[in-house]
Amino acid sequence: MGPEVSVIILKIKLMHPKLRSTYRTFLQEVARKLIPCSPHFDIEVLCNKLGAKIVKVSREDYRSATLINTQQGYEILIPQEHNKKQLSPFQRFLIAHELGHLLLEREYSTGPISQSDYWQYEVLCDYFARLILLPEDYIESKIRTTPSSPKDRLGLSSYIARDAQVPWPAVAHRIVECDSKYALFRIMIKPSSDRIKFLLNVSTLKDKEFQKSIFYNDDNELGRLLCRLKNNSFLPLHKSVLDHPSVIKKFPIFQKAIQGGAIRLKDDEIRLIVQFS
Ligand SMILES: [Zn+2]
Numbered sequence: 001m002g003p004e005v006s007v008i009i010l011k012i013k014l015m016h017p018k019l020r021s022t023y024r025t026f027l028q029e030v031a032r033k034l035i036p037c038s039p040h041f042d043i044e045v046l047c048n049k050l051g052a053k054i055v056k057v058s059r060e061d062y063r064s065a066t067l068i069n070t071q072q073g074y075e076i077l078i079p080q081e082h083n084k085k086q087l088s089p090f091q092r093f094l095i096a097h098e099l100g101h102l103l104l105e106r107e108y109s110t111g112p113i114s115q116s117d118y119w120q121y122e123v124l125c126d127y128f129a130r131l132i133l134l135p136e137d138y139i140e141s142k143i144r145t146t147p148s149s150p151k152d153r154l155g156l157s158s159y160i161a162r163d164a165q166v167p168w169p170a171v172a173h174r175i176v177e178c179d180s181k182y183a184l185f186r187i188m189i190k191p192s193s194d195r196i197k198f199l200l201n202v203s204t205l206k207d208k209e210f211q212k213s214i215f216y217n218d219d220n221e222l223g224r225l226l227c228r229l230k231n232n233s234f235l236p237l238h239k240s241v242l243d244h245p246s247v248i249k250k251f252p253i254f255q256k257a258i259q260g261g262a263i264r265l266k267d268d269e270i271r272l273i274v275q276f277s
Pocket residue numbers: 097101121122125
């Protein structure tokens with residue numbers, strides 16, 4: 001492979017930032033025009049309006065959603081869930097995400113070419129899904145009318161996930177998009193032989209340090225406190241815990257934390273909120 005070929009590959013690998021912002025603005029405008037103020041709308045009706053048909057397919061064949069352009073028009077293939085007729089929050093999110101791909105393809109004849117390009121489209125389409133499933137007026141009025149303590153913000157995120165039928169990680173990101181003082185996290189609890197393992201697998205922060213981060217009950221101050229948290233109870237996390245040297249060593253950004261809190265939902269899941277200065 002000669003040098004010219006490498007240059008061409010580099011060029012097509014990354015979506016130009018200018019293009020990214022054009023696509024983002026386009027998706028924002030479409031979302032604003034398409035969606036009423038309430039999140040309680042039928043996404044199948046929206047798909048029809050946009051010329052797409054939802055087709056449920058076997059989970060064995062499809063683990064995630066796919067958009068295909070057939071002679072009859074666009075089809076969004078989504079994995080079937082337990083023969084249920086009603087769409088689950090996850091399925092609704094998948095459909096909304098695919099609608100983002102459809103709109104970009106139709107307006108700009110564009111879609112991912114390479115692996116790194118693919119992730120940039122994924123980020124854009126996830127953003128579009130949040131915009132239409134959690135309309136701005138709805139989310140802003142909920143934030144405005146709920147006290148802003150960590151406990152209330154965390155409670156609000158669970159309420160919205162149920163009320164709007166949207167997966168919790170998408171709600172967490174949407175809340176932070178409207179109120180950037182907070183960051184939300186999901187931690188899965190994985191018992192290993194003699195220690196408790198915490199796997200941080202959702203973060204509304206862009207920092208790489210949080211992606212799939214692992215810590216243990218005896219690693220730091222946060223681990224020590226989280227392992228004692230009982231189901232459905234809320235644990236306030238004071239600044240002294242979050243900016244404890246043992247915690248900052250793992251998560252440097254917690255130096256800027258003011259306060260936070262955690263709630264253990266089921267045996268295996270903790271939701272964590274941190275307020276920054
Ligand atoms: Zn996608």
